Amino acid sequence: MTLTSFNFLLFFAVILIVYYIFPKRFQWVLLLVASYTFYIVSGFAQVFFLIGTTLVTYFSALIMQKRRNRYTAEIAANKDLGKEEKQEIKKRANTYIHRVQVIAVLIDRAVLAVVKYSSFVIGNLNSVIHKIGFSATIPGLKILVPLGISFYTFMSMGYIIDIGRGKYEAERNPGKLALFLSFFPSIIQGPISRFEDIGKKLTAPHKLNYENLTYGAQLIMWGFFKKLVIADRISPVVSGIFVVDYKKFSGSLLFLGVILYAIQIYCDFSGGIDITRGAAQMLGIELPLNFERPYFSKSVAEYWRRWHITLGAWMREYVFYPIMLSKPISKLSKRVKNRFGQQKAKYVPAVITPFVVFILIGIWHGANWKYVAFGLYNAIVVAGSVALSPLFKKITDKLKIKTESAGWKVFSIIRTFLILMLSKALVKSPSLKSAGGIIIRMFTNFRLNPFGELMEQEFSLDWKNYVVFGVALLLLFTVSVLQERGVKIRKTVGKWNIVPRWIVYYLMLLAILIFGIYGPAYDASAFIYQAY
């Protein structure tokens, strides 16, 4: 049941009506039942992975909480103890909590590793075995990757680490924790929420609120528009270009294909997130923002703060900071500082850490060498820009370039977009080998008119569809520019008089109904990020 399917809309409409009729204190129970129903309908066997992760998360957090409470009670009962004795008690408690935390996170990671990465590892091992001359083959595990496992596992790990750090109290009600990990609008493709942000909102009573209903519905419609009118329209073209025998296309068409893919993946993923956040808002629950017009970024580092924001925030909190503040990195920084000064010391860890973070982000997307290359590429760009930033500053100063001017900003946006295109080509190519070939061809086999070639290829799209795509894209661009300038579109439209307001709503609805691309049996195609 994908978010754009008719079944989902029907399911959501029923839940929404019952939700506001239901006694307020049990609304969250209804959401939990709805979430598990949604998940079971999507695949019965997969639910056991979700239940397993929930149980590990729940019990490990409770054990850590119990130990922390015992430590607090011990300190309270022994107020006369000296500082050293107090620290000894704290150390004992922290060691125990840390052990539980590590075990629970390892279980989470092990499950994710087995279901998502075992076939990749076994496949690579087999090719090594065959290359050195053995004929034996390690049999692969036939496990269907459970829906949304990367998303709920990361949420579970974040929660366990937070409880271990003593950021907030562990949830004592297993149902409430289960709802946090399974909330149906967001389980398919995030956002990767944090318990401290949404835990209370999910279980609080919610009154029917006109603003939440209309703003949520607007966001859902916008998401449908991005996904069905833009992303799914251009999808066959992108799939037609990124094929194993890509050599039949000119480099210019491949380049155009990468740009189309960048548009497709943004509209697909952010459209899905809009539907998720809109549905949650209609239920009175505010989910975190996951996109902030990433293609307007002026650097790759900024792009990663605006694209899949919740994954970036997760990585910063649970990977970046722990590595940066670890003893070896601190020691290294100190050494560099003593020798070269504070400014240089800042750059050393800043150059090392992106490699860990981005390779992890790459692998998070999937078990394939092309994702590792994608991570490496982004790490090189981010680390390189940090390391070379003093040099860039010198150059811009010397050339007297006003970095605050509009022209420079536009140049930076286009430069960043082009740098990102290469990483998009890596992701979309059928394999790492073909990715290399595609990228080289993009720059070596130039043909003046890629649009003409696009029309000649007939990727099951006629010129009318390209016109619809172009107009829809123009609308998306206009809305994005307005948002960049601080205009709150939904609020603005919401404040208009009833006639123009409803004209906009109807036009949007009609645009989706008439120009949306629907798959067989009125079931729209799946989301790209659903597979991650």
Add this chain to the structure above:
Amino acid sequence: MLERIIEILEEIKSDVDYTMEDQLVDGGILDSFDIVALVSELKSEFDVEIGIEDLTPENFNSAETICNLIERLQGE
């Protein structure tokens, strides 16, 4: 202590009025690399253990909130 914290902040990033600024993190003035450099300086200067759980915008938004954090950690 506040003066010393401002000195450390100026070493990490100059051209900011740390006596007035109260949006160091939320306003995007200090990025995560600056925060890490700042934490390691604060740790060695004031001999405190700053954990990852302390790395919140509320604790690092101004020189004063950083000062409060150090005082709290020294008391623990």
